[in-house]
Amino acid sequence: MVIPARTLFAFALMLIATLASAQDMEKIVISAPGPRNISYLPVDLIPAIGVDREEGVALEILHTGGGAVALHNLVTRNADFAVAGFPAAMSLSANGGDVVGVAAVDDVPLFVLMVRVGLKGQVKRISDLRGKVIGVNTSTRNSKTTSQQLAELLLKSDGVDLDMVRIVPAGQSWVEQSSLINSGSADAVMGDEPFASRLLAEGKVFFLANLADPATTKRIAGANFLHAALVTRSDMIRVEPQKVEKMVRVMVKSLQWIAKHKPADIVDKLKVTDPEERASLLRALRAYPRAYSRDGRFSASQLKETERFFRKTSEGDAQAQSREIESIIDDRWVGRSKRD
Numbered sequence: 103m104v105i106p107a108r109t110l111f112a113f114a115l116m117l118i119a120t121l122a123s124a125q126d127m128e129k130i131v132i133s134a135p136g137p138r139n140i141s142y143l144p145v146d147l148i149p150a151i152g153v154d155r156e157e158g159v160a161l162e163i164l165h166t167g168g169g170a171v172a173l174h175n176l177v178t179r180n181a182d183f184a185v186a187g188f189p190a191a192m193s194l195s196a197n198g199g200d201v202v203g204v205a206a207v208d209d210v211p212l213f214v215l216m217v218r219v220g221l222k223g224q225v226k227r228i229s230d231l232r233g234k235v236i237g238v239n240t241s242t243r244n245s246k247t248t249s250q251q252l253a254e255l256l257l258k259s260d261g262v263d264l265d266m267v268r269i270v271p272a273g274q275s276w277v278e279q280s281s282l283i284n285s286g287s288a289d290a291v292m293g294d295e296p297f298a299s300r301l302l303a304e305g306k307v308f309f310l311a312n313l314a315d316p317a318t319t320k321r322i323a324g325a326n327f328l329h330a331a332l333v334t335r336s337d338m339i340r341v342e343p344q345k346v347e348k349m350v351r352v353m354v355k356s357l358q359w360i361a362k363h364k365p366a367d368i369v370d371k372l373k374v375t376d377p378e379e380r381a382s383l384l385r386a387l388r389a390y391p392r393a394y395s396r397d398g399r400f401s402a403s404q405l406k407e408t409e410r411f412f413r414k415t416s417e418g419d420a421q422a423q424s425r426e427i428e429s430i431i432d433d434r435w436v437g438r439s440k441r442d
Contacts, residue, residue, distance in 0.1 A: 127160035130349055133175035134185040134330075135239065135274035136165045138379070140295040140386050141208055141330045143368065144356040144394060145185050150371045153355040157348050167273035168240030168247045170194070173201060173333070182338060183349050187211075187248030188328040188427075192412045194245035195430050196422040200335045205350050205398035205436045207357070211329035212314065212390055213252055214298035216307040217290040218283050225290070228260035228310060237272030237279070237288035248329060249274075251415040252322070253292040256311060259321055276300070276379065283307055296386035303382065314390065324411025328404045339432060350435040354398040361396045400431060401439040 134145040145163060148154050154161040166172045169186030170193075176184040177199045184201075191201045217225050225231060236257075239249035246254075249272075254264055272279050272291045279297045282288040283306055290310065293301075301307040311318045319325035332353050339346055360368060365387035374380045387393070409427040416422035 126158065127155070128158055128345065128348065129160045129162065130154075130183065130345060131162045131164060131181045132183040132185065132349070133164040133166055133172040133181035135167065135169055135172060135294075136163075137275060138372065138374070138383065139274050139297075140383070140390070140393060141212055142185055143372070144207055144330075144353065144360060146372060147359065147368065148352055148356050150373070151356065151359050153359065154352050156355070157352050159348055159352055161352065165275070166240070167271065167275065167278055168238075168242075168249070169274075169330075170242040170245040170247045171240050173199065173245050174242045176201065176333065176335060182345065183332060183334045185330050185332055188331045188333075188408050189248045189251050189412045189415065190245050191331065191333050191430065192408070192425055192427065193251070193416070193422070196416070196419070196425045197244040199244055200337070201333050201430060202336050202339060203331045203333050203400070203431050204339075204346060204433075205332040205353055206328055206395040206400050206404070207330040207332055207353065207398070208328065209392050209395050210313075210390070211248070211325075211327055212295045212393060213249060213292055214295065214309055214313070215253065215256065215290060215292050215311040216283070216298050216301060217310050218286065218288075218307055219305060220286075221289055222308055225310065228256055229262055231257065231290055231310075232262055232266045234289035235268045235270055235287070237270050237282045237291035237293070239274045239292070239294070240271040246415075248327075249292045249294075251411075252313075255322060255411075255415050280306075295390065296382040299386050299389070300378065300382035303385075322411070323414040324407040324409070326404060327408040327411040328401075332398070347435055350398065354436065357395055357398055360394055397439075398436040399439040400433050400436065404439075405431070 134142045136142045169190045172184040172186045173194050175181040238253050239247040241247045241250050276297045279293050
Protein backbone atom coordinates (compact mmCIF):
# COMPACT_ATOMS: atom_id res chain seq x y z
CA MET A 103 0.00 0.00 0.00
CA VAL A 104 1.35 3.42 -1.00
CA ILE A 105 1.03 6.07 1.70
CA PRO A 106 0.03 9.47 0.24
CA ALA A 107 2.68 12.19 0.42
CA ARG A 108 0.30 14.48 2.33
CA THR A 109 -0.10 11.84 5.05
CA LEU A 110 3.65 11.40 5.37
CA PHE A 111 4.11 15.17 5.56
CA ALA A 112 1.45 15.50 8.28
CA PHE A 113 3.05 12.67 10.26
CA ALA A 114 6.46 14.32 9.97
CA LEU A 115 5.04 17.61 11.27
CA MET A 116 3.46 15.83 14.23
CA LEU A 117 6.74 14.11 15.05
CA ILE A 118 8.67 17.38 14.87
CA ALA A 119 6.11 19.08 17.10
CA THR A 120 6.28 16.24 19.63
CA LEU A 121 10.07 16.34 19.73
CA ALA A 122 10.08 20.12 20.07
CA SER A 123 7.57 19.89 22.90
CA ALA A 124 9.68 17.27 24.69
CA GLN A 125 12.76 19.47 24.33
CA ASP A 126 10.87 22.38 25.90
CA MET A 127 10.10 20.30 28.99
CA GLU A 128 12.32 20.87 32.02
CA LYS A 129 13.71 17.58 33.35
CA ILE A 130 13.31 17.08 37.09
CA VAL A 131 14.52 13.97 38.90
CA ILE A 132 12.79 12.94 42.12
CA SER A 133 13.70 9.98 44.30
CA ALA A 134 11.14 8.23 46.50
CA PRO A 135 10.42 4.81 48.02
CA GLY A 136 8.23 2.41 46.09
CA PRO A 137 6.73 1.76 43.71
CA ARG A 138 3.08 1.77 44.84
CA ASN A 139 3.82 2.30 48.50
CA ILE A 140 0.68 4.01 49.80
CA SER A 141 2.58 6.80 51.58
CA TYR A 142 4.27 7.77 48.30
CA LEU A 143 1.44 7.32 45.79
CA PRO A 144 1.24 11.09 45.15
CA VAL A 145 4.68 10.78 43.52
CA ASP A 146 3.68 7.79 41.36
CA LEU A 147 0.52 9.61 40.28
CA ILE A 148 2.24 12.72 38.94
CA PRO A 149 3.12 11.35 35.47
CA ALA A 150 0.00 9.16 35.45
CA ILE A 151 -2.33 12.18 35.62
CA GLY A 152 -0.05 14.44 33.59
CA VAL A 153 0.35 17.30 36.07
CA ASP A 154 4.08 17.41 35.42
CA ARG A 155 3.52 18.09 31.73
CA GLU A 156 0.99 20.80 32.63
CA GLU A 157 3.83 22.62 34.35
CA GLY A 158 6.31 22.04 31.52
CA VAL A 159 8.13 19.36 33.48
CA ALA A 160 9.38 15.94 32.39
CA LEU A 161 9.51 14.09 35.72
CA GLU A 162 11.84 11.14 36.22
CA ILE A 163 11.16 9.00 39.31
CA LEU A 164 13.95 7.03 40.98
CA HIS A 165 12.29 4.44 43.23
CA THR A 166 14.27 3.23 46.22
CA GLY A 167 14.05 0.74 49.09
CA GLY A 168 13.85 3.43 51.76
CA GLY A 169 13.53 7.15 52.40
CA ALA A 170 17.14 7.33 53.58
CA VAL A 171 18.27 6.04 50.18
CA ALA A 172 16.06 8.62 48.45
CA LEU A 173 17.69 11.31 50.60
CA HIS A 174 21.13 9.95 49.70
CA ASN A 175 20.23 10.32 46.02
CA LEU A 176 19.33 13.93 46.77
CA VAL A 177 22.51 14.95 48.60
CA THR A 178 24.74 13.14 46.10
CA ARG A 179 22.98 15.04 43.29
CA ASN A 180 21.53 11.99 41.62
CA ALA A 181 18.15 13.63 42.19
CA ASP A 182 16.87 17.20 42.42
CA PHE A 183 14.20 16.32 44.99
CA ALA A 184 13.27 13.47 47.29
CA VAL A 185 10.17 12.40 49.14
CA ALA A 186 10.96 10.75 52.46
CA GLY A 187 9.91 10.56 56.08
CA PHE A 188 10.72 13.88 57.69
CA PRO A 189 12.29 12.28 60.79
CA ALA A 190 14.73 10.62 58.36
CA ALA A 191 15.43 14.05 56.82
CA MET A 192 16.16 15.38 60.32
CA SER A 193 18.52 12.45 60.90
CA LEU A 194 20.40 13.31 57.71
CA SER A 195 20.53 17.00 58.62
CA ALA A 196 21.89 16.18 62.08
CA ASN A 197 24.69 14.29 60.33
CA GLY A 198 25.63 17.23 58.12
CA GLY A 199 23.38 16.56 55.13
CA ASP A 200 21.95 19.47 53.17
CA VAL A 201 18.18 18.90 53.15
CA VAL A 202 15.24 21.32 53.29
CA GLY A 203 11.54 20.48 53.46
CA VAL A 204 9.41 22.43 50.98
CA ALA A 205 5.99 20.70 51.15
CA ALA A 206 4.09 18.14 53.21
CA VAL A 207 2.87 15.05 51.35
CA ASP A 208 1.32 12.80 54.01
CA ASP A 209 -1.16 13.81 56.66
CA VAL A 210 -0.76 10.74 58.89
CA PRO A 211 2.06 8.19 59.21
CA LEU A 212 1.13 4.64 58.18
CA PHE A 213 3.40 1.96 59.63
CA VAL A 214 2.63 -1.58 60.75
CA LEU A 215 4.87 -3.85 62.81
CA MET A 216 3.94 -7.23 61.37
CA VAL A 217 5.16 -10.66 62.45
CA ARG A 218 5.23 -13.80 60.32
CA VAL A 219 2.29 -16.01 61.24
CA GLY A 220 4.44 -19.00 62.25
CA LEU A 221 5.45 -17.07 65.37
CA LYS A 222 1.93 -16.32 66.56
CA GLY A 223 2.24 -18.57 69.59
CA GLN A 224 5.65 -17.19 70.56
CA VAL A 225 5.30 -13.46 69.94
CA LYS A 226 2.43 -11.82 71.78
CA ARG A 227 4.04 -8.50 72.69
CA ILE A 228 6.95 -6.41 71.47
CA SER A 229 9.23 -7.69 74.23
CA ASP A 230 8.86 -11.18 72.72
CA LEU A 231 10.91 -10.00 69.74
CA ARG A 232 14.15 -10.47 71.71
CA GLY A 233 16.52 -12.60 69.66
CA LYS A 234 14.50 -12.07 66.46
CA VAL A 235 15.34 -10.60 63.06
CA ILE A 236 13.47 -7.41 62.27
CA GLY A 237 13.23 -5.80 58.86
CA VAL A 238 13.04 -2.02 58.41
CA ASN A 239 13.06 0.31 55.41
CA THR A 240 16.60 0.56 54.10
CA SER A 241 18.76 3.10 55.94
CA THR A 242 22.12 4.64 55.03
CA ARG A 243 25.22 5.46 57.05
CA ASN A 244 24.16 9.09 57.51
CA SER A 245 20.42 8.69 57.89
CA LYS A 246 18.14 6.21 59.62
CA THR A 247 14.80 5.66 57.93
CA THR A 248 11.70 6.64 59.88
CA SER A 249 10.80 2.95 59.84
CA GLN A 250 14.00 2.07 61.71
CA GLN A 251 13.62 4.98 64.13
CA LEU A 252 10.07 3.82 64.92
CA ALA A 253 11.05 0.15 65.30
CA GLU A 254 13.88 1.02 67.68
CA LEU A 255 11.61 3.30 69.73
CA LEU A 256 8.97 0.59 70.13
CA LEU A 257 11.58 -2.01 71.07
CA LYS A 258 13.19 0.23 73.70
CA SER A 259 9.81 1.27 75.09
CA ASP A 260 9.10 -2.41 75.81
CA GLY A 261 12.49 -3.05 77.42
CA VAL A 262 14.25 -4.62 74.43
CA ASP A 263 17.86 -3.50 74.03
CA LEU A 264 18.81 -3.05 70.39
CA ASP A 265 21.68 -5.51 70.70
CA MET A 266 19.06 -8.17 71.49
CA VAL A 267 17.66 -8.08 67.93
CA ARG A 268 19.12 -8.08 64.44
CA ILE A 269 18.01 -5.29 62.13
CA VAL A 270 18.00 -6.04 58.39
CA PRO A 271 16.94 -3.93 55.37
CA ALA A 272 13.40 -4.70 54.22
CA GLY A 273 13.10 -2.26 51.35
CA GLN A 274 9.90 -0.37 50.73
CA SER A 275 8.06 -2.28 48.02
CA TRP A 276 5.79 -5.32 47.84
CA VAL A 277 8.48 -7.52 46.30
CA GLU A 278 11.03 -6.71 49.02
CA GLN A 279 8.79 -6.89 52.09
CA SER A 280 6.78 -9.93 51.02
CA SER A 281 9.98 -11.80 50.09
CA LEU A 282 11.43 -11.28 53.58
CA ILE A 283 8.28 -12.62 55.21
CA ASN A 284 7.67 -15.51 52.80
CA SER A 285 11.28 -16.70 52.95
CA GLY A 286 11.48 -16.43 56.74
CA SER A 287 14.51 -14.14 56.37
CA ALA A 288 12.86 -11.80 58.86
CA ASP A 289 10.68 -12.64 61.83
CA ALA A 290 9.02 -9.23 61.83
CA VAL A 291 8.96 -6.17 59.57
CA MET A 292 8.17 -2.56 60.35
CA GLY A 293 6.31 -2.40 57.10
CA ASP A 294 4.22 -0.23 54.88
CA GLU A 295 0.74 -0.22 53.44
CA PRO A 296 -0.74 -1.66 51.32
CA PHE A 297 1.84 -4.46 51.65
CA ALA A 298 1.13 -5.17 55.33
CA SER A 299 -2.62 -5.51 54.82
CA ARG A 300 -2.09 -7.68 51.75
CA LEU A 301 0.15 -10.06 53.72
CA LEU A 302 -2.42 -10.07 56.52
CA ALA A 303 -5.22 -10.95 54.07
CA GLU A 304 -3.07 -13.77 52.69
CA GLY A 305 -2.62 -15.17 56.20
CA LYS A 306 1.15 -14.64 56.13
CA VAL A 307 1.44 -12.20 59.07
CA PHE A 308 -0.32 -10.82 62.11
CA PHE A 309 -0.11 -7.23 63.34
CA LEU A 310 1.74 -6.48 66.56
CA ALA A 311 1.53 -2.68 66.35
CA ASN A 312 -0.21 -0.32 63.93
CA LEU A 313 0.10 3.48 63.87
CA ALA A 314 -3.55 3.63 62.78
CA ASP A 315 -4.46 2.07 66.14
CA PRO A 316 -4.74 4.42 69.17
CA ALA A 317 -3.46 1.61 71.39
CA THR A 318 -0.15 1.88 69.51
CA THR A 319 0.06 5.65 69.17
CA LYS A 320 -0.54 6.36 72.84
CA ARG A 321 2.78 4.70 73.69
CA ILE A 322 4.79 6.65 71.09
CA ALA A 323 6.04 10.19 71.72
CA GLY A 324 5.23 12.29 68.65
CA ALA A 325 3.19 9.52 66.99
CA ASN A 326 1.48 12.00 64.64
CA PHE A 327 4.76 13.05 63.00
CA LEU A 328 5.07 14.24 59.42
CA HIS A 329 5.93 11.19 57.38
CA ALA A 330 6.40 11.73 53.64
CA ALA A 331 7.53 15.25 52.73
CA LEU A 332 8.96 16.85 49.59
CA VAL A 333 12.54 17.92 50.23
CA THR A 334 15.40 19.43 48.27
CA ARG A 335 18.83 20.98 48.85
CA SER A 336 19.52 24.58 49.90
CA ASP A 337 21.60 25.15 46.76
CA MET A 338 18.62 24.15 44.61
CA ILE A 339 16.51 26.76 46.40
CA ARG A 340 19.24 29.37 46.01
CA VAL A 341 20.25 28.71 42.39
CA GLU A 342 17.07 27.29 40.79
CA PRO A 343 14.10 28.55 42.80
CA GLN A 344 11.89 28.38 39.70
CA LYS A 345 12.49 24.61 39.54
CA VAL A 346 11.50 24.26 43.19
CA GLU A 347 8.37 26.30 42.54
CA LYS A 348 7.43 24.04 39.63
CA MET A 349 8.03 20.84 41.59
CA VAL A 350 5.97 22.09 44.52
CA ARG A 351 3.10 23.05 42.17
CA VAL A 352 3.27 19.61 40.56
CA MET A 353 3.13 17.88 43.94
CA VAL A 354 0.27 20.04 45.20
CA LYS A 355 -1.70 19.33 42.02
CA SER A 356 -1.26 15.60 42.62
CA LEU A 357 -2.47 15.96 46.22
CA GLN A 358 -5.47 18.01 45.10
CA TRP A 359 -6.32 15.42 42.44
CA ILE A 360 -6.29 12.66 45.06
CA ALA A 361 -8.57 14.70 47.34
CA LYS A 362 -11.15 14.99 44.56
CA HIS A 363 -11.13 11.36 43.38
CA LYS A 364 -12.16 7.98 44.69
CA PRO A 365 -9.70 5.16 45.51
CA ALA A 366 -10.78 3.28 42.38
CA ASP A 367 -9.86 6.30 40.23
CA ILE A 368 -6.39 6.38 41.79
CA VAL A 369 -5.82 2.69 41.17
CA ASP A 370 -7.11 3.01 37.61
CA LYS A 371 -4.73 5.87 36.86
CA LEU A 372 -1.82 3.82 38.16
CA LYS A 373 -2.88 1.02 35.78
CA VAL A 374 -2.85 -1.62 38.52
CA THR A 375 -4.16 -4.73 36.79
CA ASP A 376 -3.00 -7.56 39.08
CA PRO A 377 -6.17 -8.56 40.99
CA GLU A 378 -4.45 -9.09 44.36
CA GLU A 379 -2.42 -5.89 44.16
CA ARG A 380 -5.46 -3.92 43.04
CA ALA A 381 -7.62 -5.29 45.88
CA SER A 382 -4.97 -4.57 48.53
CA LEU A 383 -4.38 -1.03 47.28
CA LEU A 384 -8.11 -0.27 47.21
CA ARG A 385 -8.53 -1.73 50.69
CA ALA A 386 -5.72 0.42 52.08
CA LEU A 387 -6.87 3.63 50.39
CA ARG A 388 -10.38 3.13 51.77
CA ALA A 389 -9.05 2.32 55.24
CA TYR A 390 -6.92 5.49 55.40
CA PRO A 391 -8.95 8.34 53.86
CA ARG A 392 -6.81 10.95 55.66
CA ALA A 393 -3.49 9.58 54.43
CA TYR A 394 -2.49 12.63 52.39
CA SER A 395 -2.19 16.36 52.77
CA ARG A 396 -4.72 18.20 50.64
CA ASP A 397 -2.58 21.25 49.91
CA GLY A 398 1.04 20.54 50.86
CA ARG A 399 0.96 23.06 53.70
CA PHE A 400 2.98 22.49 56.84
CA SER A 401 1.06 22.06 60.07
CA ALA A 402 2.58 23.60 63.20
CA SER A 403 1.21 20.80 65.38
CA GLN A 404 2.53 18.14 62.99
CA LEU A 405 5.98 19.73 62.95
CA LYS A 406 5.94 19.86 66.74
CA GLU A 407 5.04 16.17 66.85
CA THR A 408 7.83 15.39 64.36
CA GLU A 409 10.42 17.20 66.45
CA ARG A 410 9.16 15.41 69.57
CA PHE A 411 9.40 12.02 67.82
CA PHE A 412 12.90 12.77 66.52
CA ARG A 413 14.17 13.87 69.92
CA LYS A 414 12.83 10.69 71.49
CA THR A 415 14.42 8.47 68.84
CA SER A 416 17.78 10.25 69.05
CA GLU A 417 18.25 10.35 72.82
CA GLY A 418 21.93 10.36 73.73
CA ASP A 419 22.95 12.07 70.48
CA ALA A 420 23.76 15.67 71.43
CA GLN A 421 24.10 16.82 67.82
CA ALA A 422 20.69 15.39 66.88
CA GLN A 423 19.07 16.77 70.02
CA SER A 424 20.14 20.28 69.08
CA ARG A 425 18.51 20.07 65.64
CA GLU A 426 15.58 22.49 65.31
CA ILE A 427 12.98 21.40 62.78
CA GLU A 428 12.25 24.98 61.69
CA SER A 429 15.88 25.28 60.54
CA ILE A 430 15.22 22.82 57.71
CA ILE A 431 11.78 24.06 56.61
CA ASP A 432 11.17 26.55 53.78
CA ASP A 433 7.43 27.12 53.49
CA ARG A 434 7.45 30.03 51.02
CA TRP A 435 5.69 27.94 48.34
CA VAL A 436 3.00 26.26 50.45
CA GLY A 437 2.63 28.25 53.66
CA ARG A 438 1.21 26.92 56.92
CA SER A 439 -2.01 25.11 57.61
CA LYS A 440 -4.77 27.19 59.19
CA ARG A 441 -6.15 24.23 61.12
CA ASP A 442 -3.59 24.68 63.94
